[in-house]
Amino acid sequence: MYVGGGGQAAAVLDGKHWLKLAMTDDGAGGFGGMQRQADQDPAVQASLLPGSDDFWKVGEETVDGVRTTHYAGVVDVAEAAKKPAGKRPLAGERRTKVIEQYRELGVSELKLDLWVGPGDRTVKFRQRARATQGPLDLSIRFLDVNKPVTVQAPPASDTVDPEQKLKEASRRLG
Template structure:
């Protein structure tokens, strides 16, 4: 069987995978506590405290919805474990809704992308494409420092920390998100302002947060309007970021369902999987 990355379903599957990885990031948060802001905390201090709490998470489960260029409107849900790195994500793009959701799994040194029944028609009946991530320099198990970008590239708490670089953080009010009472904050920040704000952070934190800016720089985003909902335990329950990219508007909302809970991800059956290297070889021979 000869396979080609020029097959329409193959292109859609790979494209959706990359789009999903761009979407990935977020803060951490889910709690049973009510939002009770300390009178001593200014809005900026409350946001900074929540951002700091995201540094030590070990796993999280979140939901995403919104618009990201060039994919348009998207929605999805993901679970992620930091060490050893593992992730399971399902994402649907509105313009490809008829094809069903795309599923991504990170297991060991491999990323698997499931394109559904439509993709299987052009892949000899197989539903999954396997990407060997060792080609990107992962010599052992994948880690957040070895991958090249997107959701699997970092602790997804990084994006929530962007609001700490804003000079105009304001408290909007108290709101309930998914049954959790939260305090809503809002502000605007340029990527340059955020970079400058990192000078006071320790080296490890600074490097993580600077790295998280890369995907937005590549999209052509210069500034973000951010909303952040913080619960009574100073965790970020939800955040929204809006900006203008080179290819259209960016508007994503991330809602956190739980964190530091067990996350188990398994590889799809080998008999239902096509290796990307084989697809590339088929394209070259074709």
């Protein structure tokens, strides 16, 4: 995973703008838990909203030029685990898995926002929570559907790998 910080990052990263972070389950700093969250299908998290007792329509909003209806809610993770998963077995399994992952992260309450546009397509999704290791705040914007995507890593000359820096420092210190 690459995290960019612009000029502020460059000021503390010897002129480099990007951090390169390993996202493994045994990675430093608990990034494995973030990886599991990043891999989740937002539709599964969003499916927790209608079952919540604390769910409402916020109103109409424009997101990235698209007219949307904004919904929000607070999901009690323990209560969500007690509710029926639905009629489709696969959806139920995925829902159970995501609830278990929130529990593993130490999340007891999940704040969800969903912006729905034309054709009932999700335009934006946001989840916020307090996890054992600190705050979780993840927003996803859906810019298009069924279009190819090209992702390019930043140039190595503009990245810092903290894990590599630690290994180098360890070798120098013996």
